Amino acid sequence: MKIFQIYEPLFKTQPIFITNCSYSELAKYLKKKYGVEEKDGCITTTGQCLTYLDTKTESTLRIIYLKKLDKKPENLGALIHELFHLVVRVLEDRGVPIVKDVRNMPGDETAAYLMEFYFSEVLKKISI
DSSP, X not given: OEEEEOOBTTTTBOOEEEEXXXXXXXXXXXXXXXXOOOOSSOTTOSEEEEEEEEXXXXXXXXXEEESOOSSSHHHHHHHHXXXXXXXXXXXXXXXXXXXXXXXXXXXXXXXXXXXXXXXXHHHHHTTO
């Protein structure tokens, strides 16, 4: 199991990445570390973007679970898939719509920034 966080300064997010473990190992870790019961996921899933309320800090926990994270195309594809869910949720939390660029509004550029940032930072963490 590999666990790391990435701090993103624009929206001050700090998603937690839990990788290279089974879904049951993830569930045990979440219960022990955060006191949350993970019941919604599929035991055969390759990845998932999870959201919880940290009752200790009253903050939102964003967790990206990936069964396997390495440089294989299928695993990087799963990472991109889950990062997209993360980006949508972060922007929704902040009231930033993801829309086509119109009339000098940032539109989808904000989403593209977040996607690029998270992806680049994850690659650094896994040394690709």
